Amino acid sequence: MxxxxxxxxxLLLDYDAMLANITNTHTFIINKGKEIRSHVKAHKCSQLAEIQIKNGAHGLCTATLSEAEKLFKKGFDNILITRPIAEKIKIQKVIQLTQESKNIFVVVDNENTAAFIDELNSNSSLPVQIFLDIDVGFGRTGFQPDSVIQTALNIQNKKNLVIKGIQAYHGNVQHIQKYEDRKTQTLSRMQIAADIFCELKKKGFELSIFSGGGTGSHAMDVQIKELTELQIGSYLLMDAQYLEVDLYGESSYPxxxxxxxxxxxxxxxxxxxxxxxxxxxxxxxxxxxxxxxxxxxxxxxxxxxxxxxxxxxxxxxxxxxxxxxxxxxxxxxxxxxxxxxxxxxxxxxxxxxxxxxxxxxxxxxx
Amino acid sequence: MxxxxxxxxxLLLDYDAMLANITNTHTFIINKGKEIRSHVKAHKCSQLAEIQIKNGAHGLCTATLSEAEKLFKKGFDNILITRPIAEKIKIQKVIQLTQESKNIFVVVDNENTAAFIDELNSNSSLPVQIFLDIDVGFGRTGFQPDSVIQTALNIQNKKNLVIKGIQAYHGNVQHIQKYEDRKTQTLSRMQIAADIFCELKKKGFELSIFSGGGTGSHAMDVQIKELTELQIGSYLLMDAQYLEVDLYGESSYPxxxxxxxxxxxxxxxxxxxxxxxxxxxxxxxxxxxxxxxxxxxxxxxxxxxxxxxxxxxxxxxxxxxxxxxxxxxxxxxxxxxxxxxxxxxxxxxxxxxxxxxxxxxxxxxx
Structure with a gap:
């Protein structure tokens, strides 16, 4: 037909273009020594997530808890929920998911929420695995940078949660069209989170993951030494918004x-x-x-x-x-x-x- | 809970407000001697369509063929598809639906499409029931007013379709906020279709329905003598757009x-x-x-x-x-x-x- x-x-998806987008982007990122946590929020399709994983993504991330629940039911694991949760009903669901999977992570950007998670999780044997979400200037979610270290220290002894990593997303930079402008913004913002990552490690936190970045900024996110994985989403699909963005500058990358x-x-x-x-x-x-x-x-x-x-x-x-x-x-x-x-x-x-x-x-x- | x-x-629906909106609007329209063909495109919910019918709507209309198919499967009948169809695949589906229901109607705004429907329907015993869609200045769909009569004459002898009525929708008038401005626009535009309706009847067309109007204009649509039914959609839900529209002017209508x-x-x-x-x-x-x-x-x-x-x-x-x-x-x-x-x-x-x-x-x- x-x-x-x-x-x-x-709705149509050009298989060849999609696969080329995945392999080109994954190769670019993996060659820079970073891992890929594909953002499922972009395509909402577990069959596409499977293709991303087959082509080198080590994990997935979602914008919502319900996306993560559905992915887990479909057999996926190693999923980071990138939107903070703040209410009992969602914390309980995360606790439930934590009991079933060893690799569900959720971001937190408030100390009281961390305490609430710890309290609600007191009857379970597995700690909830959290990422500290850091606001690097987008202002949508995340701790203010100057409050992160103290918060981490305040919650480090809570038994029912464990800090596994940090997250930083500069959403207001992704669609800056000019390569150099986007690069300047990306590097200065991501450096804020990189410094916090180093500082936390110095203070003895065993953090394995610094997750962040996006499709618009991935060519410069990879230049941040401390960043361990990239949260790219739209790259396999593209749209009129991203077609206006000069993704690779003068490089000859496709x-x-x-x-x-x-x-x-x-x-x-x-x-x-x-x-x-x-x-x-x-x-x-x-x-x-x-x-x-x-x-x-x-x-x-x-x-x-x-x-x-x-x-x-x-x-x-x-x-x-x-x-x-x-x-x-x-x-x-x-x-x-x-x-x-x-x-x-x-x-x-x-x-x-x-x-x-x-x-x-x-x-x-x- | x-x-x-x-x-x-x-998503939440205030039952009392919704029911008051339905009964007030239906009463207003029925008291003016008009019928109500509720536009299901607004709510996409067959349980709400049922409430509209229980409260006096004599029929339903849809923006798409697939909405009509689903409504018919759920047991509804007397459905007008208000978007013209132009391709074989959709005409065949309308023919199929026509065989199953005696009260499925579809708008047409092109003479070749009418001929195509007639041709594709030649093996069935039931004619496809069409409404002539008239462009009263919105310019989105519909015959130009000066071409309608001749088109109707050209297709009147086709055996496999029958003209049951006309449709006119002035979509660009619905959100004019000031009552008097909207009234002037509504009356002048709908009069164009009313004149065509009279002219077609004079020429011997047995038209029973002149369908049109909308939530924004219903208070003045009812003043068009020839209009037989109103296609209101958003009235039961409302939204920030319609809250800016002065629906009833100086009248004390709620x-x-x-x-x-x-x-x-x-x-x-x-x-x-x-x-x-x-x-x-x-x-x-x-x-x-x-x-x-x-x-x-x-x-x-x-x-x-x-x-x-x-x-x-x-x-x-x-x-x-x-x-x-x-x-x-x-x-x-x-x-x-x-x-x-x-x-x-x-x-x-x-x-x-x-x-x-x-x-x-x-x-x-x-």
Whole structure:
């Protein structure tokens, strides 16, 4: 079956581009002596996680506890939950997961939460394994850098939790388009966490992991000596946002290719300056920049939002090769939330449908 | 169980507000002599569709064919698919549905599509029942008004389809905030379709339905004499967008109440001017205006987007009643795509959880 025979809108993944993105990025990082903890939040698909692990990722990370629970049920282990938990209901779930797996980790960014975890875990034989989340200037989560050491000292004697590592994520740097600007920001921010990592070790903490970074910054994250593993997520999919980022600068390293598409059909053509397609903001998550329209004939086509179930393709209708029923591959603005709109993705190679993967972590937002 | 005991982020529906919205709006419309075809695209939930029908809706409409297929499987009938179909694969599915149900309707906005439907349906005994979709200035779908009569004449003798009615939707008018401005626009646009409806009847077409309008314009749609039914969708849920619209002007009619919320938890509190919560753009669809934060203590709190899995609640942290673990009800920017992110919604009354409804049409975007 060809992708153009599929009902639309539907989600497509170019198998060759995806695999090239994985092998190129993994090779780049592993060659620099770092490990890879692929961020499953980007694709929400355990079959893709399996491909990442087969290609060298040593572990996985998730943005939510429910993603980690589902991955564990599917047989994965060595999973870091990168969003702090703060309530009893979630701490209890982490404790439950800790009893079942030896390699579940969760970040903490508050001393009281650490104490609460310790208290709630007092009846179990296994300590909850935590990472100290450090705010290196993004300001979203994480301890303020100047409070980390004291907090670590305060909680180091708690019996029911153990500090396994630190995490730092500079989310506001990932999409800085210019390589040099992003590099300067990345190195200065990650150095803050690197210094804390060294200081904690000096004080006798047995930390094995410094986890952090992302797709946008991975080319410079690897330059941080203390960093042990990279949390890359979007690299295998790519999107309109990341295509604007100069990932490797002047290096000749092969840039990542767009692999994720929404296939959409022209369903109305009664205006001179645009076509209406069937993919709106329920099929392509609304974000900036606008989605990018691909077209076999290299015609210049622009996508604009046109409501929940419709998109507008700007084109000179009379001169266009498009017509009612024409199908278009569209690169989403932002891969993570777009893939989260679908239950399945069609893998293809050279327009042939190869397989269907279930987006089995879709909707796991808790 | 109280809503505050639920794991977050999760979706909440205030049962009393939702039911009041349904009964008030239905009463308003039925008292004006019109029928109600509730738009299931807004809530994607067959249990809510059932409540709408029990409270006087005579039929349903959907934005997609797959929504209609699912509703039909659940036992609903009298369903209008409001998005034109243009490809063989979808026409075949409509033909299939037509064989099973006597009351499935689909809009058409192209003469060739009508001919294609007629051709593909030649082996069946039941004609496909179509509505002519008329563009009254929104420009998204629909025949240009000056082409409708001739098209209707051209296709009237086709044996395998029958024109049952017309549709007009002025989507770009629904969110005009000022009542009088919206009224002027609504009346002038809907009159275009009303005139066509009269003209077609004069020419001998046996049309029984003129379907159109929406939540934003329903107070003035009812003033169009020829309009037989209203396609209202968001009215039972409401959202930050519709709360900015003056629905009834100087009339004392009770305004619609926000009924849909995302419950979110404060998970990080290490900054002076804001808290970080666990509902980001995968839990509240990113649209404008920003989501509205409710708070038992009437503290002024503002939501800002903070990535896929996080939100920022602007507040003076030292003076705030919020703390780590606090839960907040948040009114989404836009109800339709937000509800489409969830598999279930918790119905509550007075903070008590009453029931859980499955969002069984979630993801039906084809």
């Amino acid at each position: 060809l992708i153009y025979d599929l009902d639309t809108p539907c 840039n990542l290719k767009p692999a994720l598409f929404v296939l959409s059909t022209v369903i109305s053509a009664n205006n001179k300056n645009y076509f209406t397609v069937d993919a709106g903001l329920k099929s392509i998550y609304r974000d900036s920049p606008n989605p990018i329209v691909l077209n076999e004939t290299n015609e210049q086509l622009k996508y604009e939002w046109f409501g929940d179930e419709f998109g507008k393709i700007i084109a000179k209708v009379d001169d266009s090769n498009l017509k009612l029923g024409s199908k278009l591959k569209i690169i989403p603005s932002h891969c993570d939330p777009t893939i989260n709109l679908y239950d399945k993705v069609y893998l293809f190679s050279d327009s042939k449908v190869l397989d269907t993967f279930e987006i089995d972590l879709r909707g796991c937002n808790q | 109280l809503i505050y005991d639920l794991d977050t982020p999760c 305004n619609l109440k926000p009924a849909l919320f995302v419950l979110s938890t404060v998970i990080s509190a290490n900054n002076k001017n804001y808290f970080t919560v666990d509902a980001g753009l995968k839990s509240i669809y990113r649209d404008s205006p920003n989501p509205i934060v409710l708070n038992e203590t009437n503290e002024q709190l503002k939501y800002e987007w903070f990535g896929d899995e996080f939100g920022k609640i602007i507040a003076k942290v030292d003076d705030s009643n919020l703390k780590l673990g606090s839960k907040l009800k948040i009114i989404p920017s836009h109800c339709d795509p937000t509800i489409n992110l969830y598999d279930k919604v918790y119905l509550f009354s007075d903070s008590k959880v009453l029931d859980t409804f499955e969002i069984d049409l979630r993801g039906c975007n084809q």
